[in-house]
Amino acid sequence: xxxxxxxxxxxxxxxxxxxxxxxxxxxxxxxxxxxxGKGLRAALCLAACRAFGGTASVGLNAAVTVELFHNAxxxxxxxxxxxxxxRGAQTLHGEYGVGVAxxxxxxxxxxxxxxxxxxxRALGSGIAWRLFDExxxxxxxxxxxxxxxxxxxxxxxxxxxxxxxxxMCLKKTxxxxxxxxxxxxxxxxxxxHDSVDVLDRxxxxxxxxxxxxxxxxxxxxxxxxxxxxIAGDLWEGKRxxxxxxxxxxxxxxxxxxxxxxxxxxxxxxxxxxxxxLHGRLLAYDCVESARRSARELAAxxxxxxxxxxxxxxxxxxDGRFLLGLPEYVVERSR
Amino acid sequence: xxxxxxxxxxxxxxxxxxxxxxxxxxxxxxxxxxxxGKGLRAALCLAACRAFGGTASVGLNAAVTVELFHNAxxxxxxxxxxxxxxRGAQTLHGEYGVGVAxxxxxxxxxxxxxxxxxxxRALGSGIAWRLFDExxxxxxxxxxxxxxxxxxxxxxxxxxxxxxxxxMCLKKTxxxxxxxxxxxxxxxxxxxHDSVDVLDRxxxxxxxxxxxxxxxxxxxxxxxxxxxxIAGDLWEGKRxxxxxxxxxxxxxxxxxxxxxxxxxxxxxxxxxxxxxLHGRLLAYDCVESARRSARELAAxxxxxxxxxxxxxxxxxxDGRFLLGLPEYVVERSR
Numbered sequence: 001x002x003x004x005x006x007x008x009x010x011x012x013x014x015x016x017x018x019x020x021x022x023x024x025x026x027x028x029x030x031x032x033x034x035x036x037g038k039g040l041r042a043a044l045c046l047a048a049c050r051a052f053g054g055t056a057s058v059g060l061n062a063a064v065t066v067e068l069f070h071n072a073x074x075x076x077x078x079x080x081x082x083x084x085x086x087r088g089a090q091t092l093h094g095e096y097g098v099g100v101a102x103x104x105x106x107x108x109x110x111x112x113x114x115x116x117x118x119x120x121r122a123l124g125s126g127i128a129w130r131l132f133d134e135x136x137x138x139x140x141x142x143x144x145x146x147x148x149x150x151x152x153x154x155x156x157x158x159x160x161x162x163x164x165x166x167x168m169c170l171k172k173t174x175x176x177x178x179x180x181x182x183x184x185x186x187x188x189x190x191x192x193h194d195s196v197d198v199l200d201r202x203x204x205x206x207x208x209x210x211x212x213x214x215x216x217x218x219x220x221x222x223x224x225x226x227x228x229x230i231a232g233d234l235w236e237g238k239r240x241x242x243x244x245x246x247x248x249x250x251x252x253x254x255x256x257x258x259x260x261x262x263x264x265x266x267x268x269x270x271x272x273x274x275x276x277l278h279g280r281l282l283a284y285d286c287v288e289s290a291r292r293s294a295r296e297l298a299a300x301x302x303x304x305x306x307x308x309x310x311x312x313x314x315x316x317x318d319g320r321f322l323l324g325l326p327e328y329v330v331e332r333s334r
Numbered sequence: 335x336x337x338x339x340x341x342x343x344x345x346x347x348x349x350x351x352x353x354x355x356x357x358x359x360x361x362x363x364x365x366x367x368x369x370x371g372k373g374l375r376a377a378l379c380l381a382a383c384r385a386f387g388g389t390a391s392v393g394l395n396a397a398v399t400v401e402l403f404h405n406a407x408x409x410x411x412x413x414x415x416x417x418x419x420x421r422g423a424q425t426l427h428g429e430y431g432v433g434v435a436x437x438x439x440x441x442x443x444x445x446x447x448x449x450x451x452x453x454x455r456a457l458g459s460g461i462a463w464r465l466f467d468e469x470x471x472x473x474x475x476x477x478x479x480x481x482x483x484x485x486x487x488x489x490x491x492x493x494x495x496x497x498x499x500x501x502m503c504l505k506k507t508x509x510x511x512x513x514x515x516x517x518x519x520x521x522x523x524x525x526x527h528d529s530v531d532v533l534d535r536x537x538x539x540x541x542x543x544x545x546x547x548x549x550x551x552x553x554x555x556x557x558x559x560x561x562x563x564i565a566g567d568l569w570e571g572k573r574x575x576x577x578x579x580x581x582x583x584x585x586x587x588x589x590x591x592x593x594x595x596x597x598x599x600x601x602x603x604x605x606x607x608x609x610x611l612h613g614r615l616l617a618y619d620c621v622e623s624a625r626r627s628a629r630e631l632a633a634x635x636x637x638x639x640x641x642x643x644x645x646x647x648x649x650x651x652d653g654r655f656l657l658g659l660p661e662y663v664v665e666r667s668r
Binding site: 021022023024025076079080081096097098099100102103104106107109110113114117120125129132133136139140143144146147148150151153154155 | 355356357358359410413414415430431432433434436437438440441443444447448451454459463466467470473474477478480481482484485487488489
């Protein structure tokens, strides 16, 4: 079902991108969407829409919008993190340079806004403005979450705890990956704004579980399936729950060595140091510990989803799909 | 009058930026606006609004919107061009890193959208949607123009002519610097969309004249006034009208040497090569030749403005201001 919804949304997305125009623009907007992706955000939006009485076609504009925002976010995020691989191939800025890639990310954001505005004709001005408001809120949370994360790296903050991570994760990941798709799916289905928040807690837990599994795959995943360079997060100095847990439990010497490693720029870090840190994270069982937290969050997402959707949800295809996602996000290998 | 309108718009812009939030976000959104800028775009918007019967307060949201988009554009453009100086100080990414700066640019774009949406309450849903449509159109032109420019650099295109430059300049500079501010100013003043385009040709010529003078100042300006590193465009390999003119008139040897220089990345270019090219551009009188074109464009802008505004325009403060801008943009020293 994830695949079906993904195909629907990505097909509509690709059909929407203008052909022609200058080189290095529309042709590259389609680059990441054409590579394999899970399509989680579009599927959440379409499933929430259908679970609340809408049709897939009513939700399609919103689903394409969130996928476009997601792809723009990936392009910019890869530049910000100096990432090398994305979806099994070179990152866009790695292949075409930062100048081209940043611009393609901006154009992808613009196409997202255009698709959002298409709801005006399809669903009327009132709902279209509500979607615009929801989008502004989502973008604000995402950019604030991103600021928190890049700020930690810039200031080499090493005394974080799990709560810091979860606050960042709510803003950076959960809001745009889960909460926003659910809210806009419900909104276009019901046309009412008093019920848009019923899946907020489901989305929050689901997003956190998703992000932690992503961080785990970055350390123990299979590149051929995961599609990003393994241990890339260590090269980038990302403050994952895994690293935060290690910094709280390791010895004073290990902590000092890790802080010194993190204080250097990406280019100054060495493969030997990354291997050492990688080994320490595994020796302290930090990956498994984080995955236990992810499974607890997934269970909480299931309970919240079950309560929000009601007992009849399991009798519908979309209800079952939404309630199956928590397990999927923590067990996936890519 | 430019200074008066600038103060009005920048004051409203700064008052609009949230305080608090994570580090390296809202505090840095105000960084470029707090440095000295001309405020040309806000002033054009407010003057066009008043010239068409509106008040400054009716046009203020639109004026703040365009200044915010402009500042976001500067932040991203500096990253794309690897620029070092902006408005007399270090560029944002130079001081805080690309990760932080890219995010601040995105937040600045979001604040622009929010300010745009404020017109919904102030002027009604219909005009607010029209402004949204105008904004999408402007962003499309700007991003396409930017793609053309970064594509030329990436592909090391050396056989451009003046028409290529003007086409790029219309999209990259004129649209958002002049045409969009005029169109939105007229729109909020009149509430009608059938007259929004009357200053399009004025704006197109004005923007081209503005850009050429900017390119000239980059080569012969005074850093203390101009605020960017002198000859930065050569370090960045920008295809200015000045460089295009040189490449068409220089000897085969000079052309070959310049193409080889341009084929290298910014980091690989040397000060000696930049000095040589700088000297050649002056020896061939390319800067003065481009400035003559700029003055012709300014004269064309004046004629188009005069025709669009009618003979009574010179009797109003805003009409005189709009008709005085062509001379200002080509004679300014910063």
